[in-house]
Amino acid sequence: xxxxxxxxxxxxxxxxxxxxxxxxxxxxxxxxxxxxxxxxxxxxxxxxxxxxxxxxxxxxxxxxxxxxxxxxxxxxxxxxxxxxxxxxxxxxxxxxxxxxxxxxxxxxxxxxxxxxxxxxxxxxxxxxxxxxxxxxxxxxxxxxxxxxxxxxxxxxxxxxxxxxxxxxxxxxxxxxxxxxxxxxxxxxxxxxxxxxxxxxxxxxxxxxxxxxxxxxxxxxxxxxxxxxxxxxxxxxxxxxxxxxxxxxxxxxxxxxxxxxxxxxxxxxxxxxxxxxxxxxxxxxxxxxxxxxxxxxxxxxxxxxxxxxxxxxxxxxxxxxxxxxxxxxxxxxxxxxxxxxxxxxxxxxxxxxxxxxxxxxxxxxxxxxxxxxxxxxxxxxxxxxx
Amino acid sequence: xxxxxxxxxxxxxxxxxxxxxxxxxxxxxxxxxxxxxxxxxxxxxxxxxxxxxxxxxxxxxxxxxxxxxxxxxxxxxxxxxxxxxxxxxxxxxxxxxxxxxxxxxxxxxxxxxxxxxxxxxxxxxxxxxxxxxxxxxxxxxxxxxxxxxxxxxxxxxxxxxxxxxxxxxxxxxxxxxxxxxxxxxxxxxxxxxxxxxxxxxxxxxxxxxxxxxxxxxxxxxxxxxxxxxxxxxxxxxxxxxxxxxxxxxxxxxxxxxxxxxxxxxxxxxxxxxxxxxxxxxxxxxxxxxxxxxxxxxxxxxxxxxxxxxxxxxxxxxxxxxxxxxxxxxxxxxxxxxxxxx
Numbered sequence: 001x002x003x004x005x006x007x008x009x010x011x012x013x014x015x016x017x018x019x020x021x022x023x024x025x026x027x028x029x030x031x032x033x034x035x036x037x038x039x040x041x042x043x044x045x046x047x048x049x050x051x052x053x054x055x056x057x058x059x060x061x062x063x064x065x066x067x068x069x070x071x072x073x074x075x076x077x078x079x080x081x082x083x084x085x086x087x088x089x090x091x092x093x094x095x096x097x098x099x100x101x102x103x104x105x106x107x108x109x110x111x112x113x114x115x116x117x118x119x120x121x122x123x124x125x126x127x128x129x130x131x132x133x134x135x136x137x138x139x140x141x142x143x144x145x146x147x148x149x150x151x152x153x154x155x156x157x158x159x160x161x162x163x164x165x166x167x168x169x170x171x172x173x174x175x176x177x178x179x180x181x182x183x184x185x186x187x188x189x190x191x192x193x194x195x196x197x198x199x200x201x202x203x204x205x206x207x208x209x210x211x212x213x214x215x216x217x218x219x220x221x222x223x224x225x226x227x228x229x230x231x232x233x234x235x236x237x238x239x240x241x242x243x244x245x246x247x248x249x250x251x252x253x254x255x256x257x258x259x260x261x262x263x264x265x266x267x268x269x270x271x272x273x274x275x276x277x278x279x280x281x282x283x284x285x286x287x288x289x290x291x292x293x294x295x296x297x298x299x300x301x302x303x304x305x306x307x308x309x310x311x312x313x314x315x316x317x318x319x320x321x322x323x324x325x326x327x328x329x330x331x332x333x334x335x336x337x338x339x340x341x342x343x344x345x346x347x348x349x350x351x352x353x354x355x356x357x358x359x360x361x362x363x364x365x366x367x368x369x370x371x372x373x374x375x376x377x378x379x380x381x382x383x384x385x
Numbered sequence: 386x387x388x389x390x391x392x393x394x395x396x397x398x399x400x401x402x403x404x405x406x407x408x409x410x411x412x413x414x415x416x417x418x419x420x421x422x423x424x425x426x427x428x429x430x431x432x433x434x435x436x437x438x439x440x441x442x443x444x445x446x447x448x449x450x451x452x453x454x455x456x457x458x459x460x461x462x463x464x465x466x467x468x469x470x471x472x473x474x475x476x477x478x479x480x481x482x483x484x485x486x487x488x489x490x491x492x493x494x495x496x497x498x499x500x501x502x503x504x505x506x507x508x509x510x511x512x513x514x515x516x517x518x519x520x521x522x523x524x525x526x527x528x529x530x531x532x533x534x535x536x537x538x539x540x541x542x543x544x545x546x547x548x549x550x551x552x553x554x555x556x557x558x559x560x561x562x563x564x565x566x567x568x569x570x571x572x573x574x575x576x577x578x579x580x581x582x583x584x585x586x587x588x589x590x591x592x593x594x595x596x597x598x599x600x601x602x603x604x605x606x607x608x609x610x611x612x613x614x615x616x617x618x619x620x621x622x623x624x625x626x627x628x629x630x631x632x633x634x635x636x637x638x639x640x641x642x643x644x645x646x647x648x649x650x651x652x653x654x655x656x657x658x659x660x661x662x663x664x665x666x667x668x669x670x671x672x673x674x675x676x677x678x679x680x681x682x683x684x685x686x687x688x689x690x691x692x693x694x695x696x697x698x699x700x701x702x703x704x705x706x707x708x709x710x711x712x713x714x715x716x717x718x719x720x721x722x723x724x725x726x
Contacts, residue, residue, distance in 0.1 A: 295653040
């Protein structure tokens with residue numbers, strides 16, 4: 001796969017000391033910071049925090065400590081570190097249930113996409129803003145008529161003088177109401193094959209013609225939105241990569257979107273309770289459940305690590321990431337279900353550890369690719385193998 | 386990862402093919418003789434003790450490769466028994482098997498006999514390991530063997546020792562170390578058998594046509610294939626974790642504790658994958674898969690037999706869960722994140 005701008009070689013990360021020491025140092029740093037914020041009452045740990053807990057101040061604090069944009073080159077305000085080191089940090093943040101939603105999407109997939117496919121001009125504009133957590137990104141992928149079938153997007157990009165005009169309707173756009181920028185996948189030509197003629201854009205949420213309406217989810221929380229683009233202008237340099245080649249790029253982006261620890265640890269606060277309950281009850285049934293879950297977690301962590309290593313090697317491990325996400329989401333559900341073998345589920349409050357996780361759980365196997373679609377992706381790949 | 390992995394796999398594939406190819410045609414004892422001639426049965430044991438050299442990792446590859454062809458030979462039992470004996474004395478040609486005893490009582494001629502002795506009828510010597518006691522070896526001459534079979538039809542005999550008295554093996558590894566090595570190798574065997582079942586199923590649903598198209602065109606069938614694949618990926622990853630953890634520590638019994646949880650994890654994950662993969666393989670094969678003639682059962686029966694061999698999945702899970710509960714969340718997390726893997 002050719003990349004306009006290959007990612008930082010993995011070797012650069014270990015210039016200070018051995019990788020093992022780096023990980024521990026990074027982990028310790030995150031543990032201290034989250035403990036300070038938690039003890040000061042500045043956040044309350046919760047399940048699904050990476051999607052639902054939005055706190056720009058916390059994201060900026062992480063950015064100031066070099067814990068955002070860790071894998072980006074230093075010239076763009078990044079840390080010049082490896083994806084494996086970034087994984088150590090994201091794992092600790094998820095474990096702590098910290099409020100990381102503000103920078104998560106930009107940091108995770110938009111920055112890397114801009115690094116891989118963006119022009120120098122676009123990199124210089126966007127990457128420092130992600131690195132400092134001043135840019136907040138939302139993902140304009142899904143549409144009312146293009147859910148799992150992403151290539152069916154109807155949003156169009158029309159070439160005009162100095163740029164493009166975008167018209168269309170995106171949905172399930174988390175944090176669009178707080179975002180400064182949107183990543184938008186749009187059709188820019190009507191090709192014979194629907195996977196051709198798609199283009200990726202970076203759109204200002206403040207641009208004329210962009211409007212946001214909320215969708216409240218079943219928990220009563222608001223993170224979803226609908227976003228409408230009515231002839232919104234996008235300057236020419238905000239095209240990400242090559243016009244018309246968006247499909248290949250977005251598929252590659254999915255390995256960043258699907259291959260992280262947030263596909264495994266969304267319900268981690270429930271596991272914390274399960275460990276404590278098992279210690280208290282000392283029942284064989286609980287011990288067996290906890291043992292199996294611990295074993296699965298060890299394996300899933302390793303899969304995250306394998307994906308991170310592939311990313312460090314400049315690959316796009318789409319299949320591996322799909323496998324990880326499918327198995328990770330199943331684990332997240334099973335952790336919640338296991339707590340039903342304790343008393344902690346009885347008449348549980350909606351804002352209890354169990355309640356928050358369970359009410360968030362229907363989204364686990366949908367966002368970033370529905371479980372059924374992931375299985376179909378895997379089956380197709382296997383049929384070819 | 387073993388540097389000889391590809392070579393060993395090819396060698397074993399060729400051997401199995403030469404002996405008839407499909408598991409049903411292979412005479413396990415003939416294949417075993419071929420393996421012995423080539424020294425493959427003692428890979429992972431030092432040459433100066435009568436082994437064939439190579440690492441434990443190489444042995445894992447051999448076990449996995451044999452299992453993936455659906456054949457059962459006494460490689461796990463004898464290689465572990467030889468490993469135990471090799472600590473005390475140079476190895477001779479006797480076929481030696483191993484039994485883990487639940488209690489610390491030594492078997493006597495007045496006892497009820499040892500149940501489930503793997504390949505007991507073929508063994509010439511038996512290694513006995515009990516918690517808290519040094520391992521012992523006993524010659525099988527004069528022992529009374531009552532044949533039995535496991536779910537895969539492999540010999541699991543009841544042995545009553547009447548003659549020789551078991552003798553202590555000085556310097557032999559601890560019970561826990563033996564159990565751990567068995568756990569690692571049985572995990573490798575399960576992964577191999579799961580690969581075999583998966584390979585057969587994938588080929589079958591691509592060839593078999595119904596409703597005018599290959600079965601694979603039916604979305605529920607494709608989904609089943611994908612679920613087998615991700616289950617296998619999980620089992621393979623767990624095995625890789627355990628191999629690395631064990632390799633990182635060397636093989637001295639004193640180091641057992643650190644890789645204990647990695648082996649328990651591998652046993653749990655491979656057993657769970659065995660359950661799903663055997664069920665899905667049969668479901669996707671339809672009635673063809675339940676015939677004796679079709680080779681699927683050589684893999685699936687081994688999955689069922691081996692997933693709970695020596696210690697049941699549930700037992701490993703309870704042990705790991707007990708440790709996790711005792712360590713608390715902080716301990717669990719620290720242990721999980723102590724290594725990159």
